[in-house]
Amino acid sequence: MSAELFRVQVPSDMVPAVAIEALPPTVVETRDLDTWYRDFQALRKINFSAAKGRVTAIIGPSGCGKSTLLRAINRMNDLVPGYRASGEILLDGAPAPTDPAGVIALRRRVGMLFQRPNPFPMSIFDNVAYGLRLERRRSKRDLDEPVQRALLRAGLWDEVKDRLERSALGLSGGQQQRLCLARSLAVEPEVILMDEPTSSLDPVATLRVEELMRDFRDEVTIVIVTHHMQQAASVSDVTAFMLMGEGRAGELVEINTTRELFNRPQDRRTEDYITGRFG
Numbered sequence: 001m002s003a004e005l006f007r008v009q010v011p012s013d014m015v016p017a018v019a020i021e022a023l024p025p026t027v028v029e030t031r032d033l034d035t036w037y038r039d040f041q042a043l044r045k046i047n048f049s050a051a052k053g054r055v056t057a058i059i060g061p062s063g064c065g066k067s068t069l070l071r072a073i074n075r076m077n078d079l080v081p082g083y084r085a086s087g088e089i090l091l092d093g094a095p096a097p098t099d100p101a102g103v104i105a106l107r108r109r110v111g112m113l114f115q116r117p118n119p120f121p122m123s124i125f126d127n128v129a130y131g132l133r134l135e136r137r138r139s140k141r142d143l144d145e146p147v148q149r150a151l152l153r154a155g156l157w158d159e160v161k162d163r164l165e166r167s168a169l170g171l172s173g174g175q176q177q178r179l180c181l182a183r184s185l186a187v188e189p190e191v192i193l194m195d196e197p198t199s200s201l202d203p204v205a206t207l208r209v210e211e212l213m214r215d216f217r218d219e220v221t222i223v224i225v226t227h228h229m230q231q232a233a234s235v236s237d238v239t240a241f242m243l244m245g246e247g248r249a250g251e252l253v254e255i256n257t258t259r260e261l262f263n264r265p266q267d268r269r270t271e272d273y274i275t276g277r278f279g
């Protein structure tokens, strides 16, 4: 069967055709990032970058280190016993902090959304206000406005405005994921890292989240890991393709504008993956 039958279509109306050189400056960048879980090397020499205010998708087969890369950037792996990393992680061109206070500040600038929505067992309002309270904003007046704004931006306000004091755990999965998005947005992060954010959602909830990603264009930099190439093709400006190389270590095979990567992959392995020959 012709490989063309499998080729993912990049919708022409959604993602403007720009050359990779014409993208805004880089906000997050890794240089020769290596990571290990004890003696297993999970990532090898990863040179990844995400342009400001754009959506960058990371695709690749299971186990190639996509989540490890996001977790390395957000320093979520630091507490994993036996984990270590070398190379550089830059945020706005400066080395990302590694000390405990710096990491807290980093997480405010770089939010994260997981595969399964993880609302805290508290009210809808308190979930969204959580990060703001950590910044010592306490009064109701200080919180009401930003909480409403975050819920509006996450497309959830109308559905929850009459039940802000109810438990977040009573929301549907799709609503919970948008609540987690609102919780991230409330502290006005520069970047949100999303690890398969729609994989536990139904198609309608998935579309809502994809629409929101497009709404954030220019405002928030998004890095999204996805197994759905059609999702990468329709929501992202840039796509990075990762693969396990020697010793099963994850490598970044190719990063380019989404249009180029899907229409004219430079590497044979990218071509094979996006046309469904493996993975």
Ligand SMILES: Nc1ncnc2c1ncn2[C@@H]1O[C@H](COP(=O)(O)OP(=O)(O)OP(=O)(O)O)[C@@H](O)[C@H]1O
Pocket: 037, 040, 042, 060, 061, 062, 063, 064, 065, 066, 067, 068, 069, 080, 248, 250
């Ligand atoms: N906490 C850990 N301890 C040891 N090994 C780990 C740990 N987390 C991940 N790994 C290993 O690192 C490699 C990369 O895992 P990772 O979860 O980053 O892959 P992935 O690309 O996100 O896969 P998937 O698409 O299935 O989510 C895998 O071989 C995995 O077994």
Ligand SMILES: [Mg+2]
Pocket: 066, 067, 068, 195
């Ligand atoms: Mg993963």
